[in-house]
Amino acid sequence: MIALATVALEYANLTTSNNSHSNEDLMAEGGSHEFPGYIRTTSMVFCIFILGIGVIGNVMVPLVILKSRDMRNSTNIFLTNLSIADLMVLLVCTPTVLVEVNSKPETWVLGSEMCEYRIQ
Numbered sequence: 377m378i379a380l381a382t383v384a385l386e387y388a389n390l391t392t393s394n395n396s397h398s399n400e401d402l403m404a405e406g407g408s409h410e411f412p413g414y415i416r417t418t419s420m421v422f423c424i425f426i427l428g429i430g431v432i433g434n435v436m437v438p439l440v441i442l443k444s445r446d447m448r449n450s451t452n453i454f455l456t457n458l459s460i461a462d463l464m465v466l467l468v469c470t471p472t473v474l475v476e477v478n479s480k481p482e483t484w485v486l487g488s489e490m491c492e493y494r495i496q
Contacts, residue, residue: 411477419477427470434463 437459441447479485
């Protein structure tokens with residue numbers, strides 16, 4: 377996901393450096409910096425793939441450790457906690473990235489509950 381963010385950032389820098397208009401000019405003219413279709417499609421495929429594999433793997437770890445009695449030791453309990461934390465990050469951050477890539481620029485569609493910085 378870091379590579380996709382880097383590609384998107386490079387694309388945004390490339391479009392602003394090759395274009396003689398500033399961001400304010402584009403917004404005044406009704407234009408916007410939306411990601412091209414190939415970046416949106418590629419990021420969606422990678423995010424869904426990572427989400428699917430991550431959820432399967434991070435659900436299997438606690439199941440295996442809790443099912444067999446021999447696997448219950450302090451190291452594996454730590455790995456279970458780590459797996460649950462990773463699962464929570466996957467379930468919150470990956471859909472957020474998918475929504476952000478597919479929404480209009482400079483808009484936040486997830487509400488104030490999912491916004492880290494609130495303007496008061």
